[in-house]
Amino acid sequence: MSYTKIAAIYADSETLSGQTVTVGGWVRTIRDMKQFGFLELNDGSCFKNLQVVMDAGVLSNYAEIAAQNVGAALVVTGAVVLTPGAKQPLELKAASIEVEGTSTPDYPLQKKRHSPEFLRTIQHLRPRTNLFSAAFRVRSAAAFAIHQFFQDRGFVYVHTPIITASDCEGAGEMFRVTTLDPKNPPLTEDGQVDFSQDFFGKPANLTVSGQLNAENFAMAFGDVYTFGPTFRAENSNTQRHAAEFWMIEPEMAFCDLKGDMDVAEAMIKYVLRYVMNKCPDELSFFNSFVDKGLLERLEHVASSDFGRVSYTEAVEILSKNNDQFDYQVFWGCDLQTEHERYLTEQVYQKPVFVTDYPKEIKAFYMRLNDDNKTVAATDCLVPGIGEIIGGSQREERLEVLERRIQELGMKPEDYWWYCDLRRYGSCRHAGFGLGFERLVMYLTGISNIRDVLPHPRTVGNAEF
Amino acid sequence: MSYTKIAAIYADSETLSGQTVTVGGWVRTIRDMKQFGFLELNDGSCFKNLQVVMDAGVLSNYAEIAAQNVGAALVVTGAVVLTPGAKQPLELKAASIEVEGTSTPDYPLQKKRHSPEFLRTIQHLRPRTNLFSAAFRVRSAAAFAIHQFFQDRGFVYVHTPIITASDCEGAGEMFRVTTLDPKNPPLTEDGQVDFSQDFFGKPANLTVSGQLNAENFAMAFGDVYTFGPTFRAENSNTQRHAAEFWMIEPEMAFCDLKGDMDVAEAMIKYVLRYVMNKCPDELSFFNSFVDKGLLERLEHVASSDFGRVSYTEAVEILSKNNDQFDYQVFWGCDLQTEHERYLTEQVYQKPVFVTDYPKEIKAFYMRLNDDNKTVAATDCLVPGIGEIIGGSQREERLEVLERRIQELGMKPEDYWWYCDLRRYGSCRHAGFGLGFERLVMYLTGISNIRDVLPHPRTVGNAEF
Numbered sequence: 001m002s003y004t005k006i007a008a009i010y011a012d013s014e015t016l017s018g019q020t021v022t023v024g025g026w027v028r029t030i031r032d033m034k035q036f037g038f039l040e041l042n043d044g045s046c047f048k049n050l051q052v053v054m055d056a057g058v059l060s061n062y063a064e065i066a067a068q069n070v071g072a073a074l075v076v077t078g079a080v081v082l083t084p085g086a087k088q089p090l091e092l093k094a095a096s097i098e099v100e101g102t103s104t105p106d107y108p109l110q111k112k113r114h115s116p117e118f119l120r121t122i123q124h125l126r127p128r129t130n131l132f133s134a135a136f137r138v139r140s141a142a143a144f145a146i147h148q149f150f151q152d153r154g155f156v157y158v159h160t161p162i163i164t165a166s167d168c169e170g171a172g173e174m175f176r177v178t179t180l181d182p183k184n185p186p187l188t189e190d191g192q193v194d195f196s197q198d199f200f201g202k203p204a205n206l207t208v209s210g211q212l213n214a215e216n217f218a219m220a221f222g223d224v225y226t227f228g229p230t231f232r233a234e235n236s237n238t239q240r241h242a243a244e245f246w247m248i249e250p251e252m253a254f255c256d257l258k259g260d261m262d263v264a265e266a267m268i269k270y271v272l273r274y275v276m277n278k279c280p281d282e283l284s285f286f287n288s289f290v291d292k293g294l295l296e297r298l299e300h301v302a303s304s305d306f307g308r309v310s311y312t313e314a315v316e317i318l319s320k321n322n323d324q325f326d327y328q329v330f331w332g333c334d335l336q337t338e339h340e341r342y343l344t345e346q347v348y349q350k351p352v353f354v355t356d357y358p359k360e361i362k363a364f365y366m367r368l369n370d371d372n373k374t375v376a377a378t379d380c381l382v383p384g385i386g387e388i389i390g391g392s393q394r395e396e397r398l399e400v401l402e403r404r405i406q407e408l409g410m411k412p413e414d415y416w417w418y419c420d421l422r423r424y425g426s427c428r429h430a431g432f433g434l435g436f437e438r439l440v441m442y443l444t445g446i447s448n449i450r451d452v453l454p455h456p457r458t459v460g461n462a463e464f
Numbered sequence: 465m466s467y468t469k470i471a472a473i474y475a476d477s478e479t480l481s482g483q484t485v486t487v488g489g490w491v492r493t494i495r496d497m498k499q500f501g502f503l504e505l506n507d508g509s510c511f512k513n514l515q516v517v518m519d520a521g522v523l524s525n526y527a528e529i530a531a532q533n534v535g536a537a538l539v540v541t542g543a544v545v546l547t548p549g550a551k552q553p554l555e556l557k558a559a560s561i562e563v564e565g566t567s568t569p570d571y572p573l574q575k576k577r578h579s580p581e582f583l584r585t586i587q588h589l590r591p592r593t594n595l596f597s598a599a600f601r602v603r604s605a606a607a608f609a610i611h612q613f614f615q616d617r618g619f620v621y622v623h624t625p626i627i628t629a630s631d632c633e634g635a636g637e638m639f640r641v642t643t644l645d646p647k648n649p650p651l652t653e654d655g656q657v658d659f660s661q662d663f664f665g666k667p668a669n670l671t672v673s674g675q676l677n678a679e680n681f682a683m684a685f686g687d688v689y690t691f692g693p694t695f696r697a698e699n700s701n702t703q704r705h706a707a708e709f710w711m712i713e714p715e716m717a718f719c720d721l722k723g724d725m726d727v728a729e730a731m732i733k734y735v736l737r738y739v740m741n742k743c744p745d746e747l748s749f750f751n752s753f754v755d756k757g758l759l760e761r762l763e764h765v766a767s768s769d770f771g772r773v774s775y776t777e778a779v780e781i782l783s784k785n786n787d788q789f790d791y792q793v794f795w796g797c798d799l800q801t802e803h804e805r806y807l808t809e810q811v812y813q814k815p816v817f818v819t820d821y822p823k824e825i826k827a828f829y830m831r832l833n834d835d836n837k838t839v840a841a842t843d844c845l846v847p848g849i850g851e852i853i854g855g856s857q858r859e860e861r862l863e864v865l866e867r868r869i870q871e872l873g874m875k876p877e878d879y880w881w882y883c884d885l886r887r888y889g890s891c892r893h894a895g896f897g898l899g900f901e902r903l904v905m906y907l908t909g910i911s912n913i914r915d916v917l918p919h920p921r922t923v924g925n926a927e928f
Contacts, residue, residue: 024718044685073889101890127684165926200926220591221508254488425537426565462629462664
């Protein structure tokens, strides 16, 4: 901890010029010219490497160091020298170098291009590459920006539960959480699995959303947000789906759909600006090597007013272009990614909120509009991705909510506490869900969700 | 969102004095004196209520408002009036009040003392009480303080996976995560459960710690931290254990045990100071109604240098007082809570790090000391709680680690990637785990973990 971080050397180069510092890091490249040599050291504190100059006349162990393999861990003490004319703004003239941990000639991360598929097989090492170093640093910055945005606005961060005993959203396939014997589970007298003997005394699952729980807290704290892992046991093998992913779900009392969109728009812009300020080297790398238009798009989105259009209007616009789609658009249909992208990329050329969807294609808790046909829902669509946020004003009227629960064949007793919120001091409220990985993909241009998750979990994959 | 938060009124009372604002919140108390009345409104933006003055001469719906029950949601528009001599520093003179949502005379949270046990049966409503309003606001502030502490120091936040396919710590009972039919699981030819047909193609569990994964990232980023849920399927029903809880696990490269303790001590002090500054009303409430010595203890801890003592020395001290313990202390024994509390409360009277425990009672990944008997582990003990942090320097020597894995009868092939970290650029590194709920209990004086978790999960309990 008494070592100087490379990030600090770049940040404070004027002050540190001529000073002696000690740096611990890993060799990215090494060049031995017999009497002297260069190595690029990376310590993970920033995207950039530090160039270290080794002089055989100075280093008694020059030969040992020059023989190190890529990936070796070194501790280097030396003087910071500014090099204004050179490729890099500064370098470290080594006075001493110690080998902390060697590497081997068959170190899997040699200086060459590796495919993302190969790198997924060495997830424990891939953070040491430029791509993943940048991706996970952006991920960390974006996560903090989310917290900062909400905390600055007085939102209370709530850790909604991961294990739940009810499939509250009816959101489809869930993972079961159990301590029962997998082969010989206890049975009841009528031959069913006796879940009363399971850990929680009933069947339990991994949560698909913290929203209903978050509403409990919004009705006390006004503005709250969750930020935690959520799970889907969908047997789908796409670039955009993982079984385990992180979600942000704000929930706001005394807030309608318009207020909901205002917060969502402000949040996205805040995170974009934060990451653009905090991670310029990373974004510049992505812009050069992953997605040429990235910086321009982020700048554009951060400074645009997002569009807002009703589902009904959107369907009118889209159905005029039905010849361009695999799936025809008609009122009542669920919008496909091709429709969403057409709307945000071709029609609006910026992010757009689509509002007031048919109730049949949306969840039970969304507020029924006066037309009795649509609900106060919104999806935020962004160029290059499609849907990034789904939100709604919630149904705050007890009788309307109960009717909806029954219409959908759900069991009202499962929702006694959710309905209680409408019994005691109910109020307008709204919220949304942001899939965090989608946001990181948007910020980096990375197109596969497996490459923005530290250790992705998908069908058939839970390694590391 | 265009409403003014009560927190903002208190914070900006000079500016807002005489101004008209609109507030949305819930009735905590209501007093009707026929021609005028008072109500206390809480909107969750801060601990304090707002006193609203109702005048029957001003409000055309005075009777309707005066008849509202505790818990009702109201929207109040009125002028902010400073009341320097009065019990509260300001009040709102209502010009209009609208009922947003009524409550009922049998609203469960009447103005009287409710037992924590009762309140656990109405977890959806308990955030509306003073106790839980304060507890969860402190929890949110402490969570943010943790992020701020690490981000300010350049640590990268890593979302280590929740679902894992290996019991890497060997840390005991885990929850199984599955999509197999619970009653008739597929079987292999030899009659065993065929986990190749399970979602991940093998048995999977909920994580007990993100540490081993965090090490992957520390070896790339230098300093990283996790902050996420962890799980224990222990059938224990105590005040200090939950099946689902949140943990913070920093991991630092080029860091030894001393550096590890330095970070842990700085982090605890930072969080204490942050919460003391951010939540004075909440802490003052806890100090008055939950734990009389709280404020004094927090101030003392935030300004003390933590003690540091080796396990061997601690055993010497403790064994002289064996007559005071249920369990006798001897070299080699695991310290019980009674011993830990004696050490921190009686001997040191402040937090203390105990270091260098016998290897037999600690985990396989902890670094073996030169004495071959102890490992570079540390527990941080705090008055009133006992252990709050457990950490260690990790074994960075491949051959020592592999020997330890075999000694303990673990399977080396399960740890191929963990051992790889020692093969390619290994370096000294260290980290620790902080149970977040323990920290919140410490900050609030609340003695039952069920009362610092939004919706606690324990044996037999996964309601809400």
